[in-house]
Amino acid sequence: MTRYFTEDHEWIEVEGDAGTVGITDYAQSQLGDITYVDLPEAGAAVKKGDAPCVVDSVKAASDVYSPVSGTVSESNAALADAPELVNTDAETGGWLFRLTLSDAGELASLMDADGYAEFVKGL
Amino acid sequence: MVCQTVRSCVLNDQIEDDDLSEVEVMTLPLDAWHRARGGRMVEFAGYFMPVQYEGILAEHLWTRESAGLFDVSHMGQLFVSGEGVEAALEAVLPIDLSTLKLGSVRYSLLLDENGGILDDLMVSRWNEGFYLVVNGATKWDDIGTLREALPDEVTLNHLEDHALLALQGPKAFAALERLVSGEYPLSALTFMKGGRFVLGGADVWISRSGYTGEDGFEISVPNEAAVAVADLICAQPQVKPIGLGARDSLRLEAGLPLYGHDLSPDTDPVSAGLTFGINKRRRIEGGFPGADHVLKVLADGPATLRIGLALEGRQAAREGALVFAGETQVGRVCSGGFSPSLEHPIAMAYVDAAQAANGTALEIDLRGKRLPARVVPMPFVPHNYHR
Numbered sequence: 001m002t003r004y005f006t007e008d009h010e011w012i013e014v015e016g017d018a019g020t021v022g023i024t025d026y027a028q029s030q031l032g033d034i035t036y037v038d039l040p041e042a043g044a045a046v047k048k049g050d051a052p053c054v055v056d057s058v059k060a061a062s063d064v065y066s067p068v069s070g071t072v073s074e075s076n077a078a079l080a081d082a083p084e085l086v087n088t089d090a091e092t093g094g095w096l097f098r099l100t101l102s103d104a105g106e107l108a109s110l111m112d113a114d115g116y117a118e119f120v121k122g123l
Numbered sequence: 124m125v126c127q128t129v130r131s132c133v134l135n136d137q138i139e140d141d142d143l144s145e146v147e148v149m150t151l152p153l154d155a156w157h158r159a160r161g162g163r164m165v166e167f168a169g170y171f172m173p174v175q176y177e178g179i180l181a182e183h184l185w186t187r188e189s190a191g192l193f194d195v196s197h198m199g200q201l202f203v204s205g206e207g208v209e210a211a212l213e214a215v216l217p218i219d220l221s222t223l224k225l226g227s228v229r230y231s232l233l234l235d236e237n238g239g240i241l242d243d244l245m246v247s248r249w250n251e252g253f254y255l256v257v258n259g260a261t262k263w264d265d266i267g268t269l270r271e272a273l274p275d276e277v278t279l280n281h282l283e284d285h286a287l288l289a290l291q292g293p294k295a296f297a298a299l300e301r302l303v304s305g306e307y308p309l310s311a312l313t314f315m316k317g318g319r320f321v322l323g324g325a326d327v328w329i330s331r332s333g334y335t336g337e338d339g340f341e342i343s344v345p346n347e348a349a350v351a352v353a354d355l356i357c358a359q360p361q362v363k364p365i366g367l368g369a370r371d372s373l374r375l376e377a378g379l380p381l382y383g384h385d386l387s388p389d390t391d392p393v394s395a396g397l398t399f400g401i402n403k404r405r406r407i408e409g410g411f412p413g414a415d416h417v418l419k420v421l422a423d424g425p426a427t428l429r430i431g432l433a434l435e436g437r438q439a440a441r442e443g444a445l446v447f448a449g450e451t452q453v454g455r456v457c458s459g460g461f462s463p464s465l466e467h468p469i470a471m472a473y474v475d476a477a478q479a480a481n482g483t484a485l486e487i488d489l490r491g492k493r494l495p496a497r498v499v500p501m502p503f504v505p506h507n508y509h510r
Binding site: 035054059060083 | 174437460
């Protein structure tokens with residue numbers, strides 16, 4: 001399994017052609033208390049850069065971009081009753097959706113954990 | 124605040140170089156105090172201000188059950204005095220100063236010639252003149268408007284040497300009472316009354332007022348004493364510092380409008396539900412900016428009204444979202460968010476007067492999805508003022 005990061009503060013963990021997407025712990029700390037997550041339906045086709053998901057915090061609604069293209073296979077049902085999981089477990093149990101990648105080559109443009117840590121340090 | 128992306132929301136909380144090169148962001152007397160206490164500082168109304176400390180939800184609920192200290196030093200504190208000051212202010216504001224007693228505080232409105240709202244403000248009668256508190260983002264324009272309108276004999280002083288703190292919540296009185304001394308006890312103040320006290324060795328003006336719907340106080344303190352006074356108040360077990368984020372969610376629950384969002388030059392006081400800001404004598408006599416238009420709207424009834432909406436589910440509607448009755452667009456959300464106290468989303472919107480009755484079922488468009496909403500009375504959370 002390999003984890004990649006975007007400059008928009010999403011992470012994607014990839015195994016074969018299956019990816020799990022969430023927002024980073026840094027992002028959740030900046031957004032503050034998450035009150036609602038609008039999740040994509042299974043079967044939805046997404047392109048890299050699409051915003052299939054919206055994270056609502058007390059102060060704002062924020063689009064979450066898909067780091068890669070593919071077909072949504074599952075959303076995190078636990079977030080319906082417990083959106084705060086995105087705050088408490090952003091990079092584990094607070095994942096947002098899973099998708100089947102259509103072009104693994106798109107991963108090449110993403111950062112690894114060290115690269116993302118450097119990116120955040122520069123903000 | 125609506126962010127397009129997580130990234131832009133992260134950036135919203137920081138100052139981009141472009142902004143810095145245009146206008147320098149200023150600091151207020153409690154800047155280092157906020158940072159030392161973990162306040163996340165953002166640019167607001169030209170100043171660095173704390174948006175949150177431990178988190179908006181926790182700070183919001185703490186204020187509702189205990190007491191929160193807010194730094195609102197970005198707001199404009201003005202003092203207007205001189206010969207003929209009363210008549211001069213009545214020519215600028217739709218207020219009846221003949222019924223404003225010494226030490227009393229009243230809500231008023233700065234209107235343009237068309238009756239559009241330039242700002243909303245608080246007016247207090249002091250011995251020597253009138254103390255005004257205006258919004259931070261509008262204070263420079265307000266000062267210009269007032270200086271232009273007031274005659275030469277009347278002086279307007281901008282009290283930039285004073286910070287402004289708000290202590291809000293059901294335990295605000297218990298926390299503050301033991302700290303102040305003066306000619307009379309703090310209990311002499313009821314809602315919208317103010318007086319002079321000594322607090323932490325400093326001479327302060329305290330009024331029993333605020334922007335959360337809770338009992339509480341606003342404290343005007345000399346800049347050099349601001350840190351000591353903030354320390355003293357926050358040392359009380361009932362008190363925690365609270366950021367601007369919770370201030371916004373608290374005022375929304377209290378049904379209190381926010382200038383620049385719920386009020387603007389495009390809104391008039393009647394449509395905004397602020398008719399009480401046009402004092403009774405002034406409704407008869409007129410003689411304030413925009414009186415012709417405002418009094419006509421008052422007589423004919425407004426075309427649109429600011430109303431409260433309660434939403435189902437958890438997804439919040441934000442400023443700008445369109446409101447529908449069936450297929451017909453009937454309004455627009457001006458403020459909205461998740462209510463921490465009620466645990467469902469609430470919003471304020473301007474809607475056609477025909478759709479403004481309590482209980483009316485409407486829908487809010489959110490990216491093509493329709494959220495059911497119902498017109499409900501404001502405040503959303505009952506006020507807890509000490510009258």
